[in-house]
Amino acid sequence: MKLxxxxxxxxxxxxxxxxKSLGHEIVFMQNESDSLPCxxxxxxxxxxxxxxxxxxxxxxxxxxxxxxxxxxxxxxxLDYVKEKGIKVFNARGxxxxxxxxxxxxxxxxxYKHGKFFYKNQEEKxxxxxRSLIExxxxxxxxxxxxxxxxxxxxxxxxxxTKVLGVDLFVREDDxxxxxxxxxxxxxxxxxxxxxxxxxPLDKNTENLFNENRFNVMKQGCxxxxxxxxxxxxxxxxxxxxxNKLFGAVIDVTVNEPLPSDSELWEKENVILTPxxxxxxxxxxxxxxxxxxxxxxxxxx
Numbered sequence: 001m002k003l004x005x006x007x008x009x010x011x012x013x014x015x016x017x018x019x020k021s022l023g024h025e026i027v028f029m030q031n032e033s034d035s036l037p038c039x040x041x042x043x044x045x046x047x048x049x050x051x052x053x054x055x056x057x058x059x060x061x062x063x064x065x066x067x068x069x070x071x072x073x074x075x076x077x078l079d080y081v082k083e084k085g086i087k088v089f090n091a092r093g094x095x096x097x098x099x100x101x102x103x104x105x106x107x108x109x110x111y112k113h114g115k116f117f118y119k120n121q122e123e124k125x126x127x128x129x130r131s132l133i134e135x136x137x138x139x140x141x142x143x144x145x146x147x148x149x150x151x152x153x154x155x156x157x158x159x160x161t162k163v164l165g166v167d168l169f170v171r172e173d174d175x176x177x178x179x180x181x182x183x184x185x186x187x188x189x190x191x192x193x194x195x196x197x198x199x200p201l202d203k204n205t206e207n208l209f210n211e212n213r214f215n216v217m218k219q220g221c222x223x224x225x226x227x228x229x230x231x232x233x234x235x236x237x238x239x240x241x242x243n244k245l246f247g248a249v250i251d252v253t254v255n256e257p258l259p260s261d262s263e264l265w266e267k268e269n270v271i272l273t274p275x276x277x278x279x280x281x282x283x284x285x286x287x288x289x290x291x292x293x294x295x296x297x298x299x300x
Contacts, residue, residue: 001025001044001065001298006032008049008069015288022295045298047291050075057081065298067291071095071148071278072228074201089294093147094287098280100151103196103224104159106249106271110222111135115268136160141192142176143167143185144199144227150175152196164188167199186216194222201228209233214240222246226277229253238263241270251277 003019005011007030011019016026024045027038033054036043040055045065057063057077066076066088073090081088109115111133120127140156142149145165153163153175165179166188173179180188189195195217199205210233217223223245225232229252241248247269253262256275264270 002027002042003045003047003065004029004036004038004043004051006030006046006048006051008032008051009047009287009291010284011288018292019295022292024295052076067294069094069287072200074228087298089290091287091290094283094290095278095280096147096151097282099148099198099226099277100155101280102251102273102277103152103198103226103249104155106224106251107156107194107222108135109271110247110249110269114271135194138162138193139164139191140194140196141166141188142196142198144197145169145171145173145176145179146198146200148226149196149198152198156194156196161194164192186213189213189217189221192218192221194224196224197227197231199227199231201230206230207233209237211236211239214244217244219244220246222248224249226251229256234262234264238267241267245269247271251275 002025004027005016020026027043029037032048032051036055040059041062043060044062045067046060046063047067047069049069053075057080063086066081066086068076068088068090071091071094073088076088078088113129113132116129136159139162141164142152143166145153145167149165149167150173153165157163157175162177163175165173165176166182166185167179168182170179170181197209208231214236217240221244223237223240225248234254237248249271250264251273252275253264258264258272264272
């Protein structure tokens with residue numbers, strides 16, 4: 001198979017050589033927005049992230065295999081892919097560990113007043129803070145009980161919390177105390193001290209967290225979004241930060257980069273990062289192992 005590999009997969013020369021040893025011809029392009037280094041008709045498979053945002057998928061008329069470096073499918077025209085019988089694989093499980101660690105880090109940073117101590121350290125000021133909060137005994141709601149959500153649940157549970165999942169597909173899972181259907185979301189939010197979003201973005205989840213949803217949340221809740229920005233109504237979130245939420249951990253926003261005039265920048269009770277939660281030193285090996293597994297499956 002002639003494979004177009006983009007810079008979205010930061011592969012080593014040895015990794016590329018191994019893929020070639022499986023019988024594949026490699027065409028490499030660093031930036032997905034650049035012109036293709038070959039004819040569209042030559043490409044049978046791609047390893048990419050946002051390639052089809054810059055190159056219309058219909059130009060790849062011989063395409064039969066897509067390996068995404070992202071966990072989400074929102075940058076791929078899935079209706080067309082299904083119509084043409086193109087096999088598509090996401091990076092399922094690759095980023096779950098660092099994202100779960102980030103969610104825990106964010107909540108602990110708020111509960112333990114990390115900003116307060118960091119500022120004091122910068123100013124060489126030795127001052128105690130008597131308002132630190134324990135995570136132990138809290139109820140955590142993980143909205144989206146897939147790979148990322150499950151890894152979040154494991155880590156929060158290790159801190160002595162009660163972990164409730166909310167998902168389209170209800171199941172028994174030792175990582176969760178219970179998983180509820182999406183129809184029960186509001187009832188779970190009412191009793192949750194921490195809410196973590198790990199669900200995918202689609203037409204049913206866009207603006208799922210709007211003003212009404214924030215209103216039903218427990219007073220003093222911590223809100224974490226490591227999913228997609230458009231799942232949240234940011235205007236409603238900003239209002240909730242003033243009168244409902246203890247704080248928020250925001251790694252994804254509706255517009256990225258986040259505009260400099262966004263009120264989120266100014267909120268003291270917000271930990272804000274630039275879509276960075278997925279980064280971890282184990283990602284490359286996990287992604288490579290997944291790519292090889294999928295490619296070998298194609299050879300069977």
